[in-house]
Amino acid sequence: MIQPTQSCPDAVTTLFNLPDHQVISASNDDAAGIRVVTVALDSPTACPGCVVLASRVHSLRTQRVRDILVAGHVRLMWAKRWLFCDEVLCARKTFLRIDPAGPRFARSTTRLKETLKDAVIDSGRAASEVAAAFKVSWWLVNTVVLAAAAALPSVDLLEPTRLGIDEHRYRSVRWLQDQLSKKWTRYEPWMSTIVDVDTGQVLGIVDGRDSRGVGAWLKAGPTTWLCCIETVGIDPSAAFREALRENLPDAAVSVDHFHMVLLANDMLTQVRQRVSREQNGRRGLKTDKAWAHRQLLLRGYDTLLRRRQETPR
Numbered sequence: 304m305i306q307p308t309q310s311c312p313d314a315v316t317t318l319f320n321l322p323d324h325q326v327i328s329a330s331n332d333d334a335a336g337i338r339v340v341t342v343a344l345d346s347p348t349a350c351p352g353c354v355v356l357a358s359r360v361h362s363l364r365t366q367r368v369r370d371i372l373v374a375g376h377v378r379l380m381w382a383k384r385w386l387f388c389d390e391v392l393c394a395r396k397t398f399l400r401i402d403p404a405g406p407r408f409a410r411s412t413t414r415l416k417e418t419l420k421d422a423v424i425d426s427g428r429a430a431s432e433v434a435a436a437f438k439v440s441w442w443l444v445n446t447v448v449l450a451a452a453a454a455l456p457s458v459d460l461l462e463p464t465r466l467g468i469d470e471h472r473y474r475s476v477r478w479l480q481d482q483l484s485k486k487w488t489r490y491e492p493w494m495s496t497i498v499d500v501d502t503g504q505v506l507g508i509v510d511g512r513d514s515r516g517v518g519a520w521l522k523a524g525p526t527t528w529l530c531c532i533e534t535v536g537i538d539p540s541a542a543f544r545e546a547l548r549e550n551l552p553d554a555a556v557s558v559d560h561f562h563m564v565l566l567a568n569d570m571l572t573q574v575r576q577r578v579s580r581e582q583n584g585r586r587g588l589k590t591d592k593a594w595a596h597r598q599l600l601l602r603g604y605d606t607l608l609r610r611r612q613e614t615p616r
């Protein structure tokens with residue numbers, strides 16, 4: 304007779320949706336106002352010593368583990384089973400089931416860590432906001448993100464073909480006083496970040512936003528590495544352009560469309576204002592069509608109504 308090796312999942316197990324696990328109890332903790340769910344691994348397990356399937360339970364140890372929110376906050380209790388190995392020749396008499404969803408000594412499920420990582424790295428959400436949403440500590444989110452960063456390949460081993468460079472002000476403006484002259488100097492803490500456009504991985508961070516920092520970083524790179532770079536995306540920055548002209552003369556430079564449209568709109572506004580002054584001897588007024596429809600001139604063509612696209616005025 305053929306018998307299934309796994310039990311059919313019940314409704315609660317299906318709703319909890321933790322692969323290869325069975326919900327063995329679910330109850331309400333009225334005092335804490337949450338639900339308590341206990342799960343156990345529900346798949347045949349081979350002894351790590353002899354690879355013979357074992358099922359006889361030696362002991363059961365329940366451990367609290369953090370998990371994702373399943374229709375609200377759930378306190379997850381993990382029932383970990385120690386099993387006997389009944390193989391006579393095997394040196395191991397008992398063993399703990401290896402559980403990929405929650406490795407030994409883990410205080411959080413694997414799916415919780417993956418969800419936190421995706422929320423911060425893929426969706427760009429703040430660690431504090433993710434921690435509050437999933438009811439975990441900020442330190443857990445930070446640890447997950449750091450572990451993901453540590454798993455990235457070394458920058459020296461990469462061969463990117465497309466770079467992206469952008470500046471970022473990482474803190475507010477500071478005023479620093481010279482001890483001798485007592486003169487105050489305004490200091491804007493800028494940094495420039497170089498990324499691999501294909502993967503989004505940060506390749507380097509340099510101080511400032513002038514050509515020296517980016518240029519020095521490019522000069523320090525291996526020649527074989529720099530020869531592979533085909534395109535560099537920047538905002539319309541003369542400093543970045545100068546650094547690229549010196550160090551990557553053969554690479555094509557692309558500019559993001561946001562800044563290009565911004566520059567084009569600024570120029571269009573300047574021309575409209577100049578023509579208005581030349582023709583009327585004054586600035587535009589509400590009675591002037593060019594002034595009244597000035598926002599229409601700046602709209603994207605694809606966002607215009609069809610009648611505007613067909614008969615632009």
Ligand SMILES: [Zn+2]
Pocket residue numbers: 350351352353354355388389390393394395
């Ligand atoms: Zn064994």
